[in-house]
Amino acid sequence: MKPNLKVAKVVTVPFFLDHQLGQQMEDLLREGFEVTAIASSGDGWERMVATDNLECIPIEIARSPSPFNDLVSLFRLYRLFKLKKFDIVHSATPKAGLLCAIAGKLARVPVRLHTFTGQIWVTKKGASRFVLRLFDKLIVWLNTQCYADSLSQRDFIKSEGIGNHKEIKVLGSGSLSGVDLKRFNCDDWLDRRQVIKHELGVDDDDFIIIFVGRLSREKGIFELMEAFEALQKKYSELHLLLVGPCEEKQVEEKLEQWASLPGVHCIGNTNTPERYLSVSDLLCLPSYREGFGTVVIEAAAMKLATVGTNINGLSDAIEDGVTGVLSDVMNVNSLESALEKLIQDKDFCNSLGEQAFERCKSDFDSEYMSEELSREYAQFGVTARGRN
Numbered sequence: 001m002k003p004n005l006k007v008a009k010v011v012t013v014p015f016f017l018d019h020q021l022g023q024q025m026e027d028l029l030r031e032g033f034e035v036t037a038i039a040s041s042g043d044g045w046e047r048m049v050a051t052d053n054l055e056c057i058p059i060e061i062a063r064s065p066s067p068f069n070d071l072v073s074l075f076r077l078y079r080l081f082k083l084k085k086f087d088i089v090h091s092a093t094p095k096a097g098l099l100c101a102i103a104g105k106l107a108r109v110p111v112r113l114h115t116f117t118g119q120i121w122v123t124k125k126g127a128s129r130f131v132l133r134l135f136d137k138l139i140v141w142l143n144t145q146c147y148a149d150s151l152s153q154r155d156f157i158k159s160e161g162i163g164n165h166k167e168i169k170v171l172g173s174g175s176l177s178g179v180d181l182k183r184f185n186c187d188d189w190l191d192r193r194q195v196i197k198h199e200l201g202v203d204d205d206d207f208i209i210i211f212v213g214r215l216s217r218e219k220g221i222f223e224l225m226e227a228f229e230a231l232q233k234k235y236s237e238l239h240l241l242l243v244g245p246c247e248e249k250q251v252e253e254k255l256e257q258w259a260s261l262p263g264v265h266c267i268g269n270t271n272t273p274e275r276y277l278s279v280s281d282l283l284c285l286p287s288y289r290e291g292f293g294t295v296v297i298e299a300a301a302m303k304l305a306t307v308g309t310n311i312n313g314l315s316d317a318i319e320d321g322v323t324g325v326l327s328d329v330m331n332v333n334s335l336e337s338a339l340e341k342l343i344q345d346k347d348f349c350n351s352l353g354e355q356a357f358e359r360c361k362s363d364f365d366s367e368y369m370s371e372e373l374s375r376e377y378a379q380f381g382v383t384a385r386g387r388n
Helices: 014-030 045-049 067-084 094-106 126-142 151-159 193-200 221-234 249-259 273-277 294-301 332-344 346-363 366-387
Strands: 006-010 034-039 055-058 088-092 111-116 145-148 207-212 238-243 264-268 282-285 305-309 324-327
Touching (some): 006 014, 006 067, 014 034, 014 366, 034 067, 067 094, 094 111, 145 151, 207 221, 207 273, 221 238, 221 332, 273 294, 282 294, 294 305, 305 346, 332 346
Parallel strands (some): 006 034, 034 055, 111 145, 207 238, 282 305
8 A cells, every 4th residue: 555645636627637637646545645636627527526535626728828827826725735735746748737836846745746748839830939948847846756658759858948858757658647448448349340341431441540639730630631531532542530629710611511421420539549449440640749649548548550740749659660650740642641651551440450459458558557656656656755
C-alpha cells in the first residue's frame, strides 16, 4: 500500500479526465491514494462523479484566453489548494497547467507536477508564439517536476530552451496514461461487428478508415477530407468514420456537406470509440501538433495500424513502416499516398496492425503506466510529508 497521499488531478475539461485519465485515477485509488478530480463542468462530468471514492470538484477553466475568467479560476484554485492541503497537485492541458502552477506555488503545495501533452504555440507565429512559449517556461519554473508524454516532445521542448531533461521527464515509453487493454480489446467485439457494420451500411469487403478526435483544423481534418474524396473516386468500397466532437465553426459549417459524400459517416462524440475501432481497418490522424496521440495506441490495442503525420509525438506513437505510416504534415498528396498504400495492400495493413498490437502490449499497458506514476508519487510523497 502506498502512502495515503492527497493528490489533485487538474485539467481544463472533464472530457480529458474521463477519456484520458479515468482509468489512471481508478488505479491510483486502488493503490491507496486520495484522488480529487478538478475540471470545468460539462460532458463527462457525470461519469467522473459516479466513480467510487473519487472526489470531483468543478472549477470553470476557460480553454480560450479570458483574462477576467482566468483570474477568477486562479483565485478559486488557490483557495481550494489552501483548503484541501493537497500533498501533490498534478495538472495537464495548457491553461490548467499555467493556472495550477501559479495557484500551487502561492498556496505552497509541497509537490507541483505538470504533464505537457503538446504545445499550442507550435503552429503560431509572432507575439502569440512568444507569449505562449513564455507561459510554458513559467510552468516549468514554478513546478517541482514536469513531464512530457513523448520523447520527441521532450527533446523539442529542450531545443526551444523551455526545460532540460532533468526538469522534464518521460515515464516509460511515453503516453499520458497508456491504454486500458481490457477495455480496448477487439476480441470482445467479434460477435457485434456484423451488427455495427449493418447499422453503418458497410459491407464485409469494404475498407474502413476511422478518424477519432476533435474535429478541428489542427487535427488535419481538412487534409483528410480532401485526400478521402480523391481516394473514394478510385475505390468505391472505401468508407470514412468521423468520430469525435466538433469544436470549430468552420468545421461545423462543413459537416453537413461532408456527411453527404459517398462513404462518409459522421458519428459525432461517443463514450465508446472502441465500438467503431472494432469495425475499422485503419486509423488516420493527420494532426499538425500532438503530444503523443493516445488514440494511436487505443487503435493499436484493437490491432489497427495508423497513418499519421511526421510530427513530434506521433513519431513516437507510430513506428514508420512497422506499426503504421507517417506522412508529411499539411500535405494532402503525401497523406493520400500513405492511405492508398494500405488500401491497396490490406494484408500489409493488417500486419502493421498486428505489430502495433504487440508494441502496445509491451510498452503502453495502462497498468504499467499507472505503476510508474504511482512510484513517482510515492517518491515525491516523502518530500510532501516532510514539508507538512
